[in-house]
Amino acid sequence: xxxxxxVVAAVLERVEPDxxxxxxxxxxxxxxxxxxxxxxxxxxxxxxxKRVGSTARGTWVSGDRDIDLFVRFPPDVDRATLESYGxxxxxxxxxxxxxxFAEHPYVKGEFEGFDVDLVPCYRVExxxxxxxxxxxxxxxxxxxxxxxxxxxxxxxxxxxxxxKGIGAYGSDLRTRGFSxxxxxxxxLEFGGFRDLLEAAAEWHPPVRFDPEDHGTRSxxxxxxxxxPTDPERNVAAVLSAENVARLQHYARDLLAEPRExxxxxxxxxxxxxxxxxxxxxxxxxAPVALRFDAPDVVDDQLYPxxxxxxxxxxxxxxxxxxxxxxxELFADDAAAxxxxxxxxxxxxxxxxxxxxxxxxxxxxxxxxxYADSDAYGPFIDGDRYVVEREREFTTAVEYLESDAVFDAxxxxxxxxxxxxxxxxxxxxxxxxxxEEFGVELAxxxxxxx
Amino acid sequence: xxxxxxVVAAVLERVEPDxxxxxxxxxxxxxxxxxxxxxxxxxxxxxxxKRVGSTARGTWVSGDRDIDLFVRFPPDVDRATLESYGxxxxxxxxxxxxxxFAEHPYVKGEFEGFDVDLVPCYRVExxxxxxxxxxxxxxxxxxxxxxxxxxxxxxxxxxxxxxKGIGAYGSDLRTRGFSxxxxxxxxLEFGGFRDLLEAAAEWHPPVRFDPEDHGTRSxxxxxxxxxPTDPERNVAAVLSAENVARLQHYARDLLAEPRExxxxxxxxxxxxxxxxxxxxxxxxxAPVALRFDAPDVVDDQLYPxxxxxxxxxxxxxxxxxxxxxxxELFADDAAAxxxxxxxxxxxxxxxxxxxxxxxxxxxxxxxxxYADSDAYGPFIDGDRYVVEREREFTTAVEYLESDAVFDAxxxxxxxxxxxxxxxxxxxxxxxxxxEEFGVELAxxxxxxx
Numbered sequence: 001x002x003x004x005x006x007v008v009a010a011v012l013e014r015v016e017p018d019x020x021x022x023x024x025x026x027x028x029x030x031x032x033x034x035x036x037x038x039x040x041x042x043x044x045x046x047x048x049x050k051r052v053g054s055t056a057r058g059t060w061v062s063g064d065r066d067i068d069l070f071v072r073f074p075p076d077v078d079r080a081t082l083e084s085y086g087x088x089x090x091x092x093x094x095x096x097x098x099x100x101f102a103e104h105p106y107v108k109g110e111f112e113g114f115d116v117d118l119v120p121c122y123r124v125e126x127x128x129x130x131x132x133x134x135x136x137x138x139x140x141x142x143x144x145x146x147x148x149x150x151x152x153x154x155x156x157x158x159x160x161x162x163x164k165g166i167g168a169y170g171s172d173l174r175t176r177g178f179s180x181x182x183x184x185x186x187x188l189e190f191g192g193f194r195d196l197l198e199a200a201a202e203w204h205p206p207v208r209f210d211p212e213d214h215g216t217r218s219x220x221x222x223x224x225x226x227x228p229t230d231p232e233r234n235v236a237a238v239l240s241a242e243n244v245a246r247l248q249h250y251a252r253d254l255l256a257e258p259r260e261x262x263x264x265x266x267x268x269x270x271x272x273x274x275x276x277x278x279x280x281x282x283x284x285x286a287p288v289a290l291r292f293d294a295p296d297v298v299d300d301q302l303y304p305x306x307x308x309x310x311x312x313x314x315x316x317x318x319x320x321x322x323x324x325x326x327x328e329l330f331a332d333d334a335a336a337x338x339x340x341x342x343x344x345x346x347x348x349x350x351x352x353x354x355x356x357x358x359x360x361x362x363x364x365x366x367x368x369x370y371a372d373s374d375a376y377g378p379f380i381d382g383d384r385y386v387v388e389r390e391r392e393f394t395t396a397v398e399y400l401e402s403d404a405v406f407d408a409x410x411x412x413x414x415x416x417x418x419x420x421x422x423x424x425x426x427x428x429x430x431x432x433x434x435e436e437f438g439v440e441l442a443x444x445x446x447x448x449x
Numbered sequence: 450x451x452x453x454x455x456v457v458a459a460v461l462e463r464v465e466p467d468x469x470x471x472x473x474x475x476x477x478x479x480x481x482x483x484x485x486x487x488x489x490x491x492x493x494x495x496x497x498x499k500r501v502g503s504t505a506r507g508t509w510v511s512g513d514r515d516i517d518l519f520v521r522f523p524p525d526v527d528r529a530t531l532e533s534y535g536x537x538x539x540x541x542x543x544x545x546x547x548x549x550f551a552e553h554p555y556v557k558g559e560f561e562g563f564d565v566d567l568v569p570c571y572r573v574e575x576x577x578x579x580x581x582x583x584x585x586x587x588x589x590x591x592x593x594x595x596x597x598x599x600x601x602x603x604x605x606x607x608x609x610x611x612x613k614g615i616g617a618y619g620s621d622l623r624t625r626g627f628s629x630x631x632x633x634x635x636x637l638e639f640g641g642f643r644d645l646l647e648a649a650a651e652w653h654p655p656v657r658f659d660p661e662d663h664g665t666r667s668x669x670x671x672x673x674x675x676x677p678t679d680p681e682r683n684v685a686a687v688l689s690a691e692n693v694a695r696l697q698h699y700a701r702d703l704l705a706e707p708r709e710x711x712x713x714x715x716x717x718x719x720x721x722x723x724x725x726x727x728x729x730x731x732x733x734x735a736p737v738a739l740r741f742d743a744p745d746v747v748d749d750q751l752y753p754x755x756x757x758x759x760x761x762x763x764x765x766x767x768x769x770x771x772x773x774x775x776x777e778l779f780a781d782d783a784a785a786x787x788x789x790x791x792x793x794x795x796x797x798x799x800x801x802x803x804x805x806x807x808x809x810x811x812x813x814x815x816x817x818x819y820a821d822s823d824a825y826g827p828f829i830d831g832d833r834y835v836v837e838r839e840r841e842f843t844t845a846v847e848y849l850e851s852d853a854v855f856d857a858x859x860x861x862x863x864x865x866x867x868x869x870x871x872x873x874x875x876x877x878x879x880x881x882x883x884e885e886f887g888v889e890l891a892x893x894x895x896x897x898x
Contacts (some may be wrong), residue, residue, distance in 0.1 A: 201809070202809065203807055204807050204808075205807055205832065222832065241831050241832040242829055242830065242831055242832070244832065245805070245806035245807070245829045245831070245832045245833070246829055248806050248807055249806050249816075249829060252809070252813070282797065283796055283797055283798045283825075283837070284795075284796035284797035284798065284843065285796040285797075285798070286796075321772075321791070323770075323792075325796065325798070325800060325837070326800070326837070342770070342795060342796050342799075343772075343792050343795075346733075346791060346792075347732055347733035347734040347735075347774065347791050348731065348732055348733035348734075349732045349733065349734070349774070350791075351774060351775070356694070357694035357697050357698050358652055358653050358654055358694070358697055359653075360650070360651065360701070364701075367698075371897065376732075376894070376895070376896065376897075377896055377897055378897060379896035379897060380691055380694045380695055380698060381691065382690050382691055382694070383654065383671065383690040383691070383693065383694045384694070388732070388774070388775070394733065445825070446825070447825065447826055447828035448820065448825075448826055448827060448828060449827070449828060449829055
């Protein structure tokens with residue numbers, strides 16, 4: 001068996017930026033700051049420029065090419081002015097850049113091979129006085145810069161790469177994993193990668209850390225790390241229970257059997273349509289999918305909307321008796337809501353419980369309504385009237401193809417996209433999803449972590 | 450529309466014994482008492498003879514041919530002696546009779562065209578001093594004799610026939626309906642049939658009556674009538690919620706639209722096998738049945754055991770994913786547990802939730818168990834390990850044909866009967882049940898009350 005130290009050394013070899021990369025980044029960063037300061041100097045207000053993020057703190061994984069620059073304006077500048085100044089500076093520094101929108105609009109562009117974000121924010125006295133969420137970021141960088149030496153920075157690199165390997169890195173709303181800032185705080189808390197893994201392997205969520213011991217509220221999250229710059233904020237708020245469990249699982253795995261492959265897993269071979277059909281046949285399930293053009297929104301809007309839609313349709317399928325074994329969403333140019341059904345067909349009739357016979361006003365109305373209908377009953381079961389009436393949809397496909405699917409709780413942009421047209425795939429037809437989502441389907445059918 | 454009084458008069462015409470029937474019964478009853486007293490006189494103890502039941506109280510429905518005689522022994526006679534004396538008297542009075550067993554063994558036989566029960570009991574001071582349940586019966590008769598005049602007796606006849614018509618008469622454990630004693634107490638409570646119906650139509654169970662205002666405890670039953678001869682006993686303890694609801698439904702129905710047919714309904718035409726198949730096809734369900742020789746026990750043991758078995762198998766079917774739309778039991782020489790399934794087939798795999806990942810000891814064992822198995826997973830869903838493993842039975846028929854059916858909660862005599870052999874009918878095969886249970890199946894498929 002490999003030794004933990006050897007594995008870690010080999011990983012570091014791959015993820016730690018070498019002297020050339022560091023020097024290159026330093027030069028480009030300095031040049032960007034300089035250009036930005038020049039653009040700021042042309043504005044009629046005072047503002048300073050701060051580099052933030054992992055490339056500012058020396059905790060970037062070799063090959064990462066993100067440089068984040070924040071332009072900090074005085075708090076008395078109104079928001080519209082701040083936004084227009086911010087864009088003006090952005091376009092000056094990054095002439096080929098384009099505008100994106102987070103809390104404010106900002107400019108994103110390429111500069112000498114690096115992906116640069118140029119974001120305006122307010123320069124406030126403390127993180128608790130922020131006017132918008134991005135104002136907090138410079139405080140994070142200042143906090144970490146003061147505490148992370150080169151050795152700890154290497155431990156951060158290991159933890160980041162480990163999280164990337166197990167698919168739990170990133171606080172975007174698709175991943176709902178560990179943010180860079182959270183990663184660094186946890187390494188600080190435990191003093192190193194291995195100690196952190198050994199602790200995580202034994203966590204009993206909910207787990208709470210409060211590095212500055214200043215938290216003022218409780219959090220309803222599996223992991224809470226009180227922000228050292230803001231006593232009211234959980235840095236891990238977006239982290240899912242699943243990613244906490246994933247960290248715990250793989251922490252134990254790596255400690256029990258250290259190996260580099262956990263840090264750099266090969267993606268699975270994509271399935272072909274025939275593979276999908278074979279899996280389905282082996283499992284004896286009834287697969288159905290809704291396929292439509294993915295709404296044209298950023299991933300942080302797309303994935304929550306798709307997730308909501310997936311749950312919404314799953315709920316209705318279950319409520320209508322079409323039992324869902326597992327559901328998954330896939331998105332690229334197209335989006336697919338995929339449901340593997342345990343029950344895809346139902347009888348013509350369904351049981352419908354009426355009121356207790358003794359609740360005379362309701363009971364009478366119920367009885368009258370059904371007595372001369374085609375329903376079986378009303379009969380008396382226990383103290384209630386019951387009928388067996390015709391079911392609206394006897395197959396899941398019928399339901400999915402009907403307008404009733406729009407009554408499910410869908411994300412608003414998903415609803416619009418589906419209104420423009422969607423396809424219902426069922427049985428062997430779902431195999432065609434492999435043409436776009438072969439890797440995702442490989443993970444779906446072989447999900448062992 | 451017919452008038453209530455006219456309907457009631459017509460019913461009375463049919464159910465009230467005429468002078469000849471009364472005289473005949475009186476003569477036969479007197480003769481039986483005399484013969485019993487003669488047999489008792491030959492015993493070395495003092496005992497008296499009491500007639501009980503509806504024919505003693507003048508509340509029998511014309512054509513009923515039951516005469517109940519109780520021989521009351523002193524309380525200091527031991528039980529074995531009482532039983533042997535009781536049987537000795539019984540056989541002397543009813544030479545062609547046979548022994549049955551309730552609380553004591555007793556003799557049942559025919560005498561001049563009447564069905565006679567000759568039951569030994571203890572003569573105690575009050576109903577609360579009884580040594581066995583049958584000791585109470587003479588007190589009931591004494592209580593009612595003192596209160597039911599001829600007019601009230603006629604009201605009792607109407608109520609009894611009404612309950613017979615709607616299928617709610619009889620405190621046997623198949624019917625779980627209204628006993629004769631309960632029927633009479635309710636008529637006494639409300640002073641007549643119509644007032645009773647009008648009250649029942651408005652009941653909000655639980656409903657409690659305490660004619661002697663001496664109840665000492667509460668009851669967890671939909672209807673409680675405290676026994677006037679025993680403050681601790683609910684006369685309606687065996688009455689099901691369903692029969693309370695049935696009375697309420699038909700009380701409203703009769704008052705709204707008085708008609709004789711509710712008192713004397715025609716039984717439905719029996720279904721033929723082809724009818725059963727047609728109903729099933731129309732309903733789109735998957736019927737299955739277990740058929741076996743009915744255990745050779747009295748109905749009061751048979752039906753509770755069949756009911757328990759029906760629920761027991763239904764629970765397992767549901768738990769194994771074979772959703773039961775409706776279940777019913779049929780019994781004659783054969784017994785059948787009939788299940789109409791909404792879901793009769795399942796996928797090859799079933800989801801199986803493991804422990805939360807953080808519960809390390811359990812989670813580790815679970816992961817090890819399944820990691821190298823044929824199961825899909827373990828994967829992480831929320832904070833848990835989950836696998837999709839092979840399902841034991843993918844069809845309800847496979848389950849019912851396997852020995853696993855004996856793990857269901859079966860009545861003990863049903864289990865023995867099934868161990869001797871049972872048949873599993875499914876799909877069109879269930880049609881053959883109509884050969885024995887055509888009327889029951891007609892009620893099953895057209896259950897409108």
